[in-house]
Amino acid sequence: MIDKLEYFIALAREKHFGKAAEDCGITQPTLSAGIRQLEDMLGVMLVQRGSRFQGLTPEGQRVLEWARRIVGDARTMKEEMRAARFGLGGHIRIAAIPTALAMVSQLTTPFREKHPDVTFTVISRTSVEVLAALENFDIDAGISYLDNEPLGKVTAVPIYRESYQLITSVGSRFSERESVTWAEVGGLPLCLLTSDMQNRRIINQHLAQAGITVQPTLESNSMIVLFSHIRTGKWASIMPLNLSQILGFSEPIRSIPIVEPQASHSVGLIAAQREPHTPLIAALLHEARALSRIMMPLS
Missing domain, CATH: 1.10.10.10 (Winged helix-like DNA-binding domain superfamily/Winged helix DNA-binding domain)
Structure with a gap:
């Protein structure tokens, strides 16, 4: 059956x-x-x-x-x-939102050090696609926003909070500032993720709260496309702080905090709500909780 x-x-x-x-x-x-x-x-x-x-x-x-x-x-x-017969091993399929892809290695690397017989597939998906793939057994776990749009019946472990930075080139408008406001950012030539991405919907929300209707001069579902345009010195973007830290932006690129308000949203690991979880997913959730204690020590 x-x-x-x-x-x-x-x-x-x-x-x-x-x-x-x-x-x-x-x-x-x-x-x-x-x-x-x-x-x-x-x-x-x-x-x-x-x-x-x-x-x-x-x-x-x-x-x-x-x-x-x-x-x-x-x-x-x-x-x-x-697992009872051979020990923990197998394959884990993870789908992550584009802004979280750069940090997936912080979860998978220590996990595989503990469980060397486990392999991974990591793919990029929108938050809506992550939930659909989880429901249809196309993936084993996802990394997505936890506190902005409904998740349904999932087990969730918050890993970090995403705050936002203006990413712009040295010598451009605001490049010497220590911070900028959402209202100020709205007047720049922005390249942003496409509107099917929850990150873009979050950015739209914060700009709208500042009285700005966002009109990006370029949209893409690829972070690589956004990075390449920023490096021309003619474009700016809004990206999460953790992403800019992992990528290690340096000259001629500046990363400037966006304030008024200084917004943040929770990102974490999600898995189907099932008890018990498979041994692999139970171990992955355990690793996510350990990572959360490092990245969100006060949570």
């Missing part, structure tokens, strides 16, 4: 029979047959059918919640038995 529940989860995620079958590594007829067998077993229709996938029935939506829970528990049991 577990395999059929996994087919069903894949179909709900992909919303396409062919793509779901490919994701599961089976043929489309096999997936369709498995879904029908699951329907027969449960005595309800799960999928609205036509010439193509048309969505889940109300019963299908309810079964999807159970399927995620059952499949998650089954995977937890298998990993726990593997």
Whole structure:
């Protein structure tokens, strides 16, 4: 039954029979047959059918919640038995918001020193995509904002607080200042992350509170693109303090605190709310709490 529940989860995620079958590594007829067998077993229709996938029935939506829970528990049991036999090992998939990517190594490096048989995949995703991937078992954990937009049912460990800096070139307007206000920053030629990024929505909020409607001269979903434009000396940006510290900005780039207000938001590790967690995720949450004590000693 577990395999059929996994087919069903894949179909709900992909919303396409062919793509779901490919994701599961089976043929489309096999997936369709498995879904029908699951329907027969449960005595309800799960999928609205036509010439193509048309969505889940109300019963299908309810079964999807159970399927995620059952499949998650089954995977937890298998990993726990593997850990009991061979020790902690395996692979952890992490999705992180772009502004947190530079600090992921502070979590993964000490973790792997303790558990050398663990490998990682780290990908960049928006905060919305992180939550969706977590729900659909596409990742094992995420790093995202904790206190700005709803997270739903997750286990969260705050790691650090993100505060904001004007990143600009030496010799540009405000480059000799010790601090700048949000209102002042709003008048600069800014390059910012795209509006699907929560970091951008946070920046928009703080600029709006200062009476500024943000009109960036360049948008990108890539931090590398933003960095390259700042280095031309013709652009400025707003970035988290921790990111500028990790990247070690030096001449000809200046990092200047933004005040009035001096805003900050919590960023941390999130995992599906499940008890018990898999041994790998339990260990990762433990490592995140240890990192939090270093980066947020007063929390």
